[in-house]
Amino acid sequence: MAAVAKQAQQLARQLFKLSVVDSVVSTDRVAGVLAYVEKHAPANAVLVLKAYHRLVSVELAKSEARVEHAGAVAPAALTAIAAAMTKKYSRPIAATSHANPALLAGLRVRVGDDVYESSVSGQLAALSLSV
Amino acid sequence: MSTVLDQIEQQIAKLSTKAVKKNTGNIRTIADGVAKIDGLSDVMYNEMVAFPGGAIGIALNLEETEVGCVILGDVSKLKEGDEVTTTGKLLSVPVGKALLGRVVDALGNAVDGKGPIDAKETYPVERIAPGIMARKSVNQPLFTGIMAIDSMIPIGRGQRELIIGDRGTGKTTIAIDTIINQAKINKVGLASGDAKFRPVYSIYVAIGQKSSNIVRTVAALEAAGALEYTIIVAATAADNPANQYIAPYSGAAMGEWFMENGMDALIVYDDLSKHAVAYRQISLILKRPSGREAYPGDVFYLHSRLLERAARLDGKGSLTALPIIETLAGDVSAYIPTNVISITDGQIFLETDLFNQGIRPAVSVGLSVSRVGSSAQIKATKQVGGKLKGELAQFRELAAFAQFGSDLDAKTKAQLERGARIVELFKQPAFSPASIELQVSVLFAMQKGFFDPIDAKKVVVAAANMKNFFTTRKDALLTEIRNKAALDKDLEAKLQAACDEWKSGYTA
Numbered sequence: 001m002a003a004v005a006k007q008a009q010q011l012a013r014q015l016f017k018l019s020v021v022d023s024v025v026s027t028d029r030v031a032g033v034l035a036y037v038e039k040h041a042p043a044n045a046v047l048v049l050k051a052y053h054r055l056v057s058v059e060l061a062k063s064e065a066r067v068e069h070a071g072a073v074a075p076a077a078l079t080a081i082a083a084a085m086t087k088k089y090s091r092p093i094a095a096t097s098h099a100n101p102a103l104l105a106g107l108r109v110r111v112g113d114d115v116y117e118s119s120v121s122g123q124l125a126a127l128s129l130s131v
Numbered sequence: 132m133s134t135v136l137d138q139i140e141q142q143i144a145k146l147s148t149k150a151v152k153k154n155t156g157n158i159r160t161i162a163d164g165v166a167k168i169d170g171l172s173d174v175m176y177n178e179m180v181a182f183p184g185g186a187i188g189i190a191l192n193l194e195e196t197e198v199g200c201v202i203l204g205d206v207s208k209l210k211e212g213d214e215v216t217t218t219g220k221l222l223s224v225p226v227g228k229a230l231l232g233r234v235v236d237a238l239g240n241a242v243d244g245k246g247p248i249d250a251k252e253t254y255p256v257e258r259i260a261p262g263i264m265a266r267k268s269v270n271q272p273l274f275t276g277i278m279a280i281d282s283m284i285p286i287g288r289g290q291r292e293l294i295i296g297d298r299g300t301g302k303t304t305i306a307i308d309t310i311i312n313q314a315k316i317n318k319v320g321l322a323s324g325d326a327k328f329r330p331v332y333s334i335y336v337a338i339g340q341k342s343s344n345i346v347r348t349v350a351a352l353e354a355a356g357a358l359e360y361t362i363i364v365a366a367t368a369a370d371n372p373a374n375q376y377i378a379p380y381s382g383a384a385m386g387e388w389f390m391e392n393g394m395d396a397l398i399v400y401d402d403l404s405k406h407a408v409a410y411r412q413i414s415l416i417l418k419r420p421s422g423r424e425a426y427p428g429d430v431f432y433l434h435s436r437l438l439e440r441a442a443r444l445d446g447k448g449s450l451t452a453l454p455i456i457e458t459l460a461g462d463v464s465a466y467i468p469t470n471v472i473s474i475t476d477g478q479i480f481l482e483t484d485l486f487n488q489g490i491r492p493a494v495s496v497g498l499s500v501s502r503v504g505s506s507a508q509i510k511a512t513k514q515v516g517g518k519l520k521g522e523l524a525q526f527r528e529l530a531a532f533a534q535f536g537s538d539l540d541a542k543t544k545a546q547l548e549r550g551a552r553i554v555e556l557f558k559q560p561a562f563s564p565a566s567i568e569l570q571v572s573v574l575f576a577m578q579k580g581f582f583d584p585i586d587a588k589k590v591v592v593a594a595a596n597m598k599n600f601f602t603t604r605k606d607a608l609l610t611e612i613r614n615k616a617a618l619d620k621d622l623e624a625k626l627q628a629a630c631d632e633w634k635s636g637y638t639a
Contacts, residue, residue, distance in 0.1 A: 002418075009195070009196070051196075054196065107150075109150075110155075112172065113154050113155055113156060113170040113171060113172040113173065114152060114153070114154055114155070114173075115152070115153045115154075115155050115216075116150045116151070116152055116153075117150060117151045117152075117153060118149065118150035118151070122151070126151070129181075129185055
């Protein structure tokens with residue numbers, strides 16, 4: 001079972017490499033990969049596609065600055081965040097806005113696994129842990 | 132007034148605009164104190180990760196698609212999908228004298244209900260052992276208070292001496308006796324006002340033991356007045372395997388603080404068999420490849436890196452380790468026992484047969500050894516007990532032949548008689564360690580044949596009587612032996628006179 005999963009992971013990694021152009025996941029390439037897999041279904045196609053999905057979603061998350069906010073955020077602020085993150089990570093990053101009243105006030109920006117916490121709820125959580 | 136308020140407002144304003152960067156992941160699966168986490172792309176090996184609710188984990192498996200973490204603390208409220216963050220720190224525990232007299236868990240939190248511990252410093256749980264140049268040879272004795280050990284298998288400060296035997300053979304008792312003896316020596320030494328006196332502080336690490344046993348141990352130490360010099364690290368059988376895995380390293384960190392600060396410490400790992408089992412459980416859940424007896428490939432390193440931290444440092448203090456291993460049916464050739472035997476500087480082997488025969492402590496003289504040898508003995512012990520191990524070995528050999536019932540010559544009979552008396556003399560009740568000066572006195576009496584006229588079965592009573600005689604009536608002589616640490620002609624004459632006095636007053 002472990003060997004099957006490892007093989008699926010290896011194939012998914014190869015397919016993922018084919019889907020990336022200039023450090024960015026290409027929509028056309030992904031469509032091409034999916035068409036190829038549909039036509040020439042590999043052994044354990046479900047496992048391969050799940051692993052491929054995971055790799056692509058992780059990569060896409062790295063190209064998106066998910067901005068969570070409690071109040072309104074001006075489009076200029078979103079543009080500024082996108083520009084700052086693009087500079088920081090040296091790759092094109094687009095900012096998307098998501099309302100989250102649970103933050104109480106402030107912002108939380110997520111780029112891949114990194115979270116930039118500047119919300120009141122985050123500070124309260126940190127405070128409660130330190131007490 | 133307004134200036135103060137301005138300052139606070141400025142601080143709030145600063146805080147409210149400051150963004151904190153965290154590297155996060157999400158729990159994919161969680162079972163038996165081990166979590167598999169998606170994300171955590173920046174995590175480092177052995178780094179502490181923070182779980183919701185204040186639980187702490189350690190990243191042990193860094194894989195392409197996930198991170199395997201062991202969780203220390205309450206896992207019951209954690210669930211799939213919970214967010215986990217890296218901390219950028221290694222796991223640390225509080226260290227220092229504030230922990231003496233306390234019972235703590237694997238993370239150094241007090242569990243004895245005596246309130247929080249006011250520790251000023253913390254040490255990382257995992258540390259690289261001292262290198263070659265920093266070490267000094269082991270030549271200062273660490274008295275266990277057990278005659279059979281101090282006279283035949285001496286332990287030095289900075290040594291690693293394994294206590295090995297089946298269940299119920301008195302392994303823990305030897306360790307507790309040693310801790311109690313350190314406390315007794317500390318009290319006498321500190322009271323004497325000797326500037327050169329170096330007290331030994333003890334750390335007792337209980338791994339996978341029943342809570343009732345730990346309570347009993349704490350009570351025994353308290354009753355003997357030894358708890359004030361002892362730290363107890365408890366990872367009970369009810370604790371999750373991660374806590375049991377980390378507990379000996381936490382104890383070692385606490386011991387290292389004493390060593391680094393020019394003090395001497397003793398650490399007891401009770402026991403490393405259960406520690407290996409806890410690590411095996413973690414490794415199997417982490418899906419690490421298993422080897423012999425299903426232990427992972429790095430189980431040797433698990434114990435070698437722990438025991439290598441015991442050392443005597445040049446210009447600093449020492450950390451003496453007494454690891455305990457429980458064997459099954461006396462099988463010392465099993466995987467974990469052979470590993471730990473090869474790491475340590477000797478072993479005290481306890482035999483079930485001897486224990487059942489009433490020979491307690493049930494130390495097997497033939498299989499026990501201290502690789503530090505007589506360099507960790509005071510001269511007085513060497514003078515009175517130097518030949519004891521050989522004599523006892525000869526006795527065992529002759530006793531085996533004597534079972535055939537053939538006629539024996541006078542010399543063999545004498546050797547058998549003497550051997551039987553030595554065996555009886557070494558019998559010692561639990562939790563009553565004898566001071567080294569008392570041991571020297573009793574062994575001197577044995578050497579000079581004072582026990583020869585006494586029936587072998589009555590030697591235990593006679594020895595107890597003699598110890599009582601020396602303690603109550605020859606205190607000055609005992610103090611002289613302790614201070615000189617060697618028997619000169621004058622001291623020998625005094626001892627001879629004291630033994631004669633005892634003999635004249637003693638009726639078997």
